[in-house]
Amino acid sequence: MYNKKQEPMSIFPCSIQKMLGHKNTADIIALFNFNYYTSKYQDTTSIKCTTSFAMKGLSLSRDRVRKAKASLIELGFIKEKQARKEDGSFGERYILLYLRESNDRTTDFVPDGNTTTNALSNKENALSNKEKEKSNNINIITKKESQKQVFGEFKNIHMTEESLNKLCMQYGKHDVMDMIERVSAWKKAKGKRYKDDYAGILNWIKKDDRMVTFKNRVDEMFDGILKGVKDKQFDLTRVNQMINDFRSEHFKEAEVLIQRLRQNKTMLKLKEGTL
Numbered sequence: 001m002y003n004k005k006q007e008p009m010s011i012f013p014c015s016i017q018k019m020l021g022h023k024n025t026a027d028i029i030a031l032f033n034f035n036y037y038t039s040k041y042q043d044t045t046s047i048k049c050t051t052s053f054a055m056k057g058l059s060l061s062r063d064r065v066r067k068a069k070a071s072l073i074e075l076g077f078i079k080e081k082q083a084r085k086e087d088g089s090f091g092e093r094y095i096l097l098y099l100r101e102s103n104d105r106t107t108d109f110v111p112d113g114n115t116t117t118n119a120l121s122n123k124e125n126a127l128s129n130k131e132k133e134k135s136n137n138i139n140i141i142t143k144k145e146s147q148k149q150v151f152g153e154f155k156n157i158h159m160t161e162e163s164l165n166k167l168c169m170q171y172g173k174h175d176v177m178d179m180i181e182r183v184s185a186w187k188k189a190k191g192k193r194y195k196d197d198y199a200g201i202l203n204w205i206k207k208d209d210r211m212v213t214f215k216n217r218v219d220e221m222f223d224g225i226l227k228g229v230k231d232k233q234f235d236l237t238r239v240n241q242m243i244n245d246f247r248s249e250h251f252k253e254a255e256v257l258i259q260r261l262r263q264n265k266t267m268l269k270l271k272e273g274t275l
Contacts, residue, residue, distance in 0.1 A: 007040070009033070009036055009037065009040065011032075011033075011036070015032075015077070016029070018075050018077075019032065019071075019075065020251065021251040021252055022071060022174070024064065024067055024068055024071060027060060027064050027067065027068035027071075028068050028071045028072060028075075030058055030060070030068070031054060031058065031060075031065065031068040031069060031072060032072055032077055032078075034049070034054055034057055034058055035047060035049055035054075035072075035078060035095060035097050036097065039097050045096065045097045046081070046094050046095070046096055046097075047094060047095050047097055048092065048093075048094050048095075049094075049095050050093075051065050051066060051069070054069075074173075074174075076098065077097070077098050078095050078096060078098065079096040079098075080093065080094075080095060080096075081093070081094055081095070081096050082094075147160065148160050149161055149164070151164070151177075151180050151184070152180050152181060152183070152184025152185075152187075153181055153184050153185065154184045154185065154187070154188040155184075156184055156187050156188060156193075157180050157183060157184050157187075157197050157201070158197050159198040159201075160198075163198040164176070167198075167201065167202065167205070168256075169256065169259060169260060170215050170218070170256075171205055171211050171214055171215055172211075172214060172252050172253070172256050174252065175210075175211055175252075176201075176205075179201060179204055179205055179208070179211070180201060182204070183197075183200065183201050183204055214252070214253055214256075217250055217253045218253050218256050218257050218260070221242075221246055221253075221257055222257055222260055222261065224242075225239055225242060225243075225261065226264065226266060226267075229266055229267065229270055230266060235270075236270065236271070239261075239267075243257065243258065243261075
């Protein structure tokens with residue numbers, strides 16, 4: 001008799017690719033597969049999988065499981081939800097599992113005719129479907145708020161969503177959020193405060209050689225592609241090839257590069273054939 005629970009567990013290559021390049025890549029992949037395994041046996045993608053349960057199943061510390069879970073949420077593979085009872089009070093917590101990123105993004109920029117669908121070839125991509133972008137809790141580019149938000153473990157970093165987006169579009173979301181945590185801890189320990197937290201964090205970033213190098217790599221590649229497109233030296237196939245070559249050596253930088261290209265008017269014209 002056919003048993004659905006015995007079906008093979010298959011993962012999209014692009015999903016695995018998104019999990020690579022992180023400090024805790026092994027834990028991220030392990031927890032994702034454990035959640036996938038759990039969904040098979042619970043026969044649902046809305047799974048009950050507590051931190052303690054994952055710790056026991058994977059023989060990992062609480063800290064490692066929590067960090068891996070945070071990474072999966074950031075990458076768009078899971079969401080934490082809490083049910084509501086009939087009386088309006090909160091019920092059980094559960095995890096919503098996506099076998100592919102929740103916004104179905106791939107890391108290519110444009111198609112060359114026989115590659116997989118990507119952001120510029122798909123009519124429902126982040127540039128042509130504004131409603132989809134607004135619902136995406138991973139893509140930090142889409143929403144601009146004039147009101148300051150609170151960030152950091154100690155809730156002492158205040159900046160607008162627009163300011164956060166500017167930093168992430170230059171230095172990468174992962175490293176920017178790490179820097180925010182560092183500054184948050186420093187302010188708490190030293191009893192310090194800034195008149196403008198955005199300016200303060202930017203000052204810290206500019207003193208970080210690794211983050212400056214990150215930005216310079218992205219800027220150089222972005223400017224080179226843009227110039228080639230404007231001069232009509234690069235077509236869509238060439239742009240894709242350049243991005244893939246760049247990504248093979250600088251994975252995180254390529255993610256930021258792709259986001260910036262997706263927002264550029266010249267690249268939109270190239271995609272639409274109106275350049």
